[in-house]
Amino acid sequence: MTRQGGAALGRVPVTLVVPSVVGLLLLLLPLGGLLLRAPWGTFVERLGEPEILDALRLSLLTSTIATAVCLVLGVPLAWVLARTTFRGRGLVRALVSVPLVLPPVVGGVALLMVFGRRGVLGQWLDDAFGITVPFTTAAVVLAQAFVAMPFLVMAVEGALRTADPRYDEVAATLGARRLVTFWRVTLPLAGPGIAAGAALAWARALGEFGATITFAGSVPGVTRTMPLEIYGAMQSDPDTAIMLSVILLAISVAVLVGLRGSWAGRT
Amino acid sequence: MTEKGLDARLVLRRGALTIDVTLQVAPGEVLALVGPNGAGKSSVLRALAGLSDLDSGRVALGGTVLEDAATGVRVPTPERDLTMVFQDPLLFPHLTVRDNVAFGLRHHPSAPSTSRRPARERATAALERSGLAQFAGRRATRLSGGQRQRVAIVRALACDPGLLLLDEPTSALDVAVTAQVRAFLRRHVRDFGGVTVLVSHDPLDAFVLADRVAVLEEGRITQAGTPDEVARRPRTDYVAHLMGMNLLRERDTFRTFSPTAVTLYGEEPVTSARNVWRLEVTGLVPHGDAVRVQLRGEVSLLADVTRAAVADLDLHEGVSVWASVKATEVTTFED
Numbered sequence: 143m144t145r146q147g148g149a150a151l152g153r154v155p156v157t158l159v160v161p162s163v164v165g166l167l168l169l170l171l172p173l174g175g176l177l178l179r180a181p182w183g184t185f186v187e188r189l190g191e192p193e194i195l196d197a198l199r200l201s202l203l204t205s206t207i208a209t210a211v212c213l214v215l216g217v218p219l220a221w222v223l224a225r226t227t228f229r230g231r232g233l234v235r236a237l238v239s240v241p242l243v244l245p246p247v248v249g250g251v252a253l254l255m256v257f258g259r260r261g262v263l264g265q266w267l268d269d270a271f272g273i274t275v276p277f278t279t280a281a282v283v284l285a286q287a288f289v290a291m292p293f294l295v296m297a298v299e300g301a302l303r304t305a306d307p308r309y310d311e312v313a314a315t316l317g318a319r320r321l322v323t324f325w326r327v328t329l330p331l332a333g334p335g336i337a338a339g340a341a342l343a344w345a346r347a348l349g350e351f352g353a354t355i356t357f358a359g360s361v362p363g364v365t366r367t368m369p370l371e372i373y374g375a376m377q378s379d380p381d382t383a384i385m386l387s388v389i390l391l392a393i394s395v396a397v398l399v400g401l402r403g404s405w406a407g408r409t
Numbered sequence: 410m411t412e413k414g415l416d417a418r419l420v421l422r423r424g425a426l427t428i429d430v431t432l433q434v435a436p437g438e439v440l441a442l443v444g445p446n447g448a449g450k451s452s453v454l455r456a457l458a459g460l461s462d463l464d465s466g467r468v469a470l471g472g473t474v475l476e477d478a479a480t481g482v483r484v485p486t487p488e489r490d491l492t493m494v495f496q497d498p499l500l501f502p503h504l505t506v507r508d509n510v511a512f513g514l515r516h517h518p519s520a521p522s523t524s525r526r527p528a529r530e531r532a533t534a535a536l537e538r539s540g541l542a543q544f545a546g547r548r549a550t551r552l553s554g555g556q557r558q559r560v561a562i563v564r565a566l567a568c569d570p571g572l573l574l575l576d577e578p579t580s581a582l583d584v585a586v587t588a589q590v591r592a593f594l595r596r597h598v599r600d601f602g603g604v605t606v607l608v609s610h611d612p613l614d615a616f617v618l619a620d621r622v623a624v625l626e627e628g629r630i631t632q633a634g635t636p637d638e639v640a641r642r643p644r645t646d647y648v649a650h651l652m653g654m655n656l657l658r659e660r661d662t663f664r665t666f667s668p669t670a671v672t673l674y675g676e677e678p679v680t681s682a683r684n685v686w687r688l689e690v691t692g693l694v695p696h697g698d699a700v701r702v703q704l705r706g707e708v709s710l711l712a713d714v715t716r717a718a719v720a721d722l723d724l725h726e727g728v729s730v731w732a733s734v735k736a737t738e739v740t741t742f743e744d
Contacts, residue, residue, distance in 0.1 A: 308497070308499055311460055311493075311495075317487050317488075317516035318487055326512070327501060330501075333503075
């Protein structure tokens with residue numbers, strides 16, 4: 143909607159301006175409402191409550207671990223998708239993005255089917271090691287990693303694809319084997335893309351609700367993360383729920399600002 | 410021919426083009442592969458480097474088989490005793506100039522220095538020898554194009570490989586720095602004890618740097634020899650025009666003459682010259698003080714004429730003119 147373009151091609155049609163303004167309001171009004179109704183007076187006091195602090199600490203811890211899991215598994219996966227050719231690569235890429243469109247609750251049910259007591263892996267873990275995954279902090283991390291991984295893989299794969307493949311070739315002619323090239327050339331060059339992917343994955347993990355409550359439940363201090371705490375608080379103490387929501391909103395905006403250099407701020 | 414050098418026969422299929430070349434280059438020798446764009450020069454270099462597969466043939470370096478399509482032997486690029494300079498410098502942008510040079514020293518098979526510090530020290534020494542010490546601590550991205558390409562040359566040579574591949578090393582540079590980088594390359598390649606294969610479409614690269622020239626046209630080597638031989642006795646129109654010469658061939662007899670020896674007329678000339686043709690102008694290019702006219706017909710010629718002649722004869726593309734050359738200006742040689 144630059145001035146020159148608009149002027150040269152004629153007036154901007156009202157039929158397009160009206161829905162776009164309404165759409166923008168739909169996105170921004172709820173956020174404004176949240177800030178208007180926030181209990182600013184008792185904000186600090188409420189924040190000091192042990193249950194709130196537990197939820198905050200648990201959320202930060204689990205989403206950070208989940209992001210680390212996504213990095214360790216997702217960056218190699220993105221590399222394989224971007225730098226190798228094999229039969230069914232297109233299918234694998236499509237499967238990676240399934241959790242993006244899958245309702246998180248369904249993800250939670252699916253995780254239960256695998257890691258639950260009667261699950262494919264869960265039963266074996268229980269029999270062999272006495273490990274039960276569901277309704278533990280590990281389950282929270284697993285659920286978060288499940289929903290966040292596609293964000294990381296897609297961001298990193300995009301970064302790897304746009305990187306000049308000739309750097310890999312130069313590295314090979316200088317004697318670097320593929321793993322050396324991966325560590326010393328490919329990863330540093332894809333650094334900004336990896337950081338962006340990690341930030342997106344972290345933000346997604348932090349907000350995870352549906353898969354978590356299905357697969358990990360809502361045990362205070364163990365699996366009750368911020369979104370679950372908010373949901374619970376809405377029943378009894380809406381002001382606390384609003385305050386927690388404002389905190390999550392602030393964190394999300396901070397992630398966006400942090401990403402500004404990579405893609406969110408692109409014009 | 411040579412146990413120690415490069416001994417290669419490469420057959421590569423690239424769409425409709427089949428490249429089939431045999432290369433034998435001794436250590437210390439520089440072979441320039443010249444030819445028009447699309448002749449397959451870069452494909453040959455990439456296949457030697459192992460960056461693409463051979464369709465058939467065999468590559469051996471220093472008596473070691475790097476690839477043999479018949480036996481299925483294929484040494485991966487990182488394990489081949491070679492380095493390559495590309496058209497673009499491709500210095501790693503996240504590393505300093507010193508670390509770019511040290512990268513090869515740490516990993517290359519012929520440079521068995523493994524840890525970081527000795528590799529850095531050797532990189533610094535290599536940069537000093539090449540007069541680039543002042544750039545050592547800088548990020549590669551802070552250098553100019555010519556400086557970057559010089560560092561890329563040092564990076565490739567510091568490994569002291571058995572085979573150095575140069576893929577159009579001066580063609581992506583500004584005209585102003587091309588000559589400097591070419592001189593730099595010449596100094597370094599002269600001192601280099603390994604095999605050098607250079608690919609270029611710029612004849613100057615070949616003549617300044619090479620001991621031997623092989624002309625690649627449509628996948629085949631159409632002429633090979635020392636730069637002098639090729640320049641004096643071009644065998645194909647491409648080579649002749651590359652040298653700024655005209656070539657006429659009748660069976661085994663070749664006749665060459667300079668574009669300045671060609672005279673153009675608007676009418677059929679009354680002249681003692683035996684060689685007169687009616688040709689069509691297909692192009693006009695400024696050439697120094699003169700204008701180089703490209704002509705097509707029963708023969709294809711280049712003619713250098715004055716700007717005044719262009720105006721007088723109203724030369725432009727599509728015009729038919731008469732061209733002649735004096736017999737005294739023609740050099741004749743037999744196959």
